[in-house]
Amino acid sequence: MKGRRWLAPLLAAALAGLTIFLLGRLTRPKYASGQTLEGSMVENYYAHADEEHEVLFIGDCEVYESFSPVTLFEEFGLTSYIRGSAQQLMWQSYYLLRDTLRYETPRAVVLTVCSLRYAEPQSEAYNRMTLDGMRLSPDKLSAVRASLTEGESELGYYIPLLRYHSRVFELTGEDLTHLFRYPEHTYNGYLMRTEAVPYTRLPAAPLLKDPAFGEKPVAYLNRIVELCREKGIELILVKSPCLYPAWYEAWDEWLEAYAREQGVTYLNAIPHMEEMGIDLNTDTYDGGIHLNVFGAEKYTRWFARTALLRLGLADQRQNEAAAAPYAALAARYEQEKRAKAEDGR
């Protein structure tokens, strides 16, 4: 025994490590119910990473509330996944793209440009919703470092117990149910909302003092362009049809020039809302800020016809392997849509 003095410390370290890991899983927020469901979406992807996705949508609420992968598959035969989360910043999108490329290489990446407006990290809560679900990798480390707000602890992103330990007095059954896997609320990353809250009035757009985007988001946009070029991926920059926060003409002009210079596509969907058939009385769930499922389906159809079909992507509806996950997905999708519509939600 004298010669094996290291055994007890080793076992104790292993036991402590395992317990801390499990307690981290137990105490982290599960985003299982209530209004905030977005925090589970980034992790949900890994359960679908072995499926085939020709199109990868990436960005903030302008992707996960605006594009319906089910519609895209059912009507156009295009397989897709959305790696989006609430207020996902440009550098987070870059590292999530790199993270995704570890598992698959899509033919096209659709990136929402709305987050170019944010030059610096905004809030810990949004950071957490994007980064907590990322698997540990060098990309996660870089994403965390790029995202930390003042006073945030980096270590808490790798050892969740350090951040969420105070939830020990607030645990519910949901925490145990979803101990090892976040609940899945989305359809390949699309978060369905069925309510219809008509557009009436939105706050006036504040005066744009400096039309230039910040250095940091532009640098990461450049890195995304470079990465897609390197991997032979078609990149489409998109501004989804949302009326608020305001999208300025100066930004639009800058992006058009940028897209020309980089040889990528840039689409601003706002002027095409009528062409899509979007009715702001019925197709938005919050008075024009985000689309509901009916608006998202219209926008998805328009986007597929305008931007995706011309890429020559194959119709996968007859491909059994690619189509397999969509049967159950579509059934669940229609069921939720119907149920929520019947509930009046």
Add this chain to the structure above:
Amino acid sequence: MTFLSGRFLLLVGTLLIIYYILPKRLRYLALLAGSVAFYALAGKGYLPFLLFTILSVYATARLLGRSLDRQKEYVALHKKDLPREALAAYKKRQNGRRTALFLLCLLVNLGILGALKYTPFLLEAFRAPYAVSWVLPLGISFYTFQSLGYLMDVKRGKYPPEKNLLRYALFASFFPQMIQGPISRYDMLSQTLYEGADFDWDRLGAGLVRILWGAAKKLVLADRLTPALALLFAPGGAYRGGWVLLGMFLYALRLYADFTGGIDMALGIGELFGVTLPENFDRPYLSKNIEAYWTRWHMTMGSWFRDYVFYPLNVSKTFLRWTRALRARFGSGFLSRLPLYAATLVTWLLTGVWHGAGWNFALWGLTNGLVIIASLTLKPLYDRFHSRFPALKATRSYGAFEILRTFLLMCLIRLWDCYAGPAGVWQAFSSLFTTFNYGAVAAGLSALGLSLGDWVTVLLGAALLLFVSLKKGDAPFRRFLNTPGKLWGAAALLLILTLLLGAYGPGYTASDFIYGQF
């Protein structure tokens, strides 16, 4: 940089590896390098102050030691050929020189400490037309006192001065004791500081358990209470009467958990390197009177003031002459003890201002001194009472009464810590007897920002601390943790509990130890 920062943990981890890789004779150099790195990382501009103290005290101690050696040689050489008076005159001359040298070093170092610590306060107190503000070098009160204690011991010939500058520098700057002590004595610390301990898993485990026990006290108990106490003691006096009483008890718990937690961590870190730092607490809240309390709370500071301020003052020629004169005139009564009381008050005033620059600190010190004097003065009365009821003192209930009385007294004295200015302290104190809202306190506990889970944790934590104290400190637990499995299991359990139940993260500043500011 403090004990609970990632950088500190990284520093200790790296240092441990380097320490045990190096040959034994060089290991103290790793500790010195680690101490310098710790201090350099702790704050810009701190290092020159520490360096000055090290160099000035080292050089002065060497000169004092050389003078003592020369004196011994001279006396031995001339013992037979010189008259006794000539030798005495020589010794007196030498002693005078040493005293001058000693005082110069003492005053310069105390001057630096005083200037840095008290100038902003004094300028404000005397309404100077300008103000200054700066950050006090980390641990300056602790390393200055430790160094000056060493210097006084060398001057008294208690031990020879350390000849190796690097070894001395390590004694003065050993990093675990820099944040909040303990204040070590050279003759004790040097026994383990330089020897280069052998690697020992059991000692490593014991050190880790001590560190984690301290961290648990700090994070689970002390820091959990911080927001509630900030509310209770907020300026404006919204919380009076029963809230003051609650605040007194919670503050006592927080201070104990915070300070003993920090000291446990310092001692545990020392243990990782095989260095034995002195204990600083001996279950002080179980003391039966205030004198006993002060021999059990912050013991190294108390003994420092006793050995280097109180005793020298009380047995100084001036005080002895004063005592003799008073005895001749007034006999052995109260008045003849005036010099003793004066020495007590001076010692406690200095103890108070050592803690910080502010009237409250001075008044806190003086209150302690006055209570001790009152206790000494009334001792004959107590003795007479107990001689009439001899069985009473032996009873458990009387012992409990004495403990509770001392605890309450110390809580009341600590009101100086909690409220700004004498008016604030008086209002809080008097409200204990004039505002009878004790029922509302029980009903309104949730208003302090602590959840039911928090209160349960605090109560269980306090009960555990009491249990450990009643079990005569941590010695029985050390005996219980007598196998590697139990030892390392305890470390793992403490780590998990601290991480799970600790009050840290947003809203808490876990790294700020209360005594770190002194």
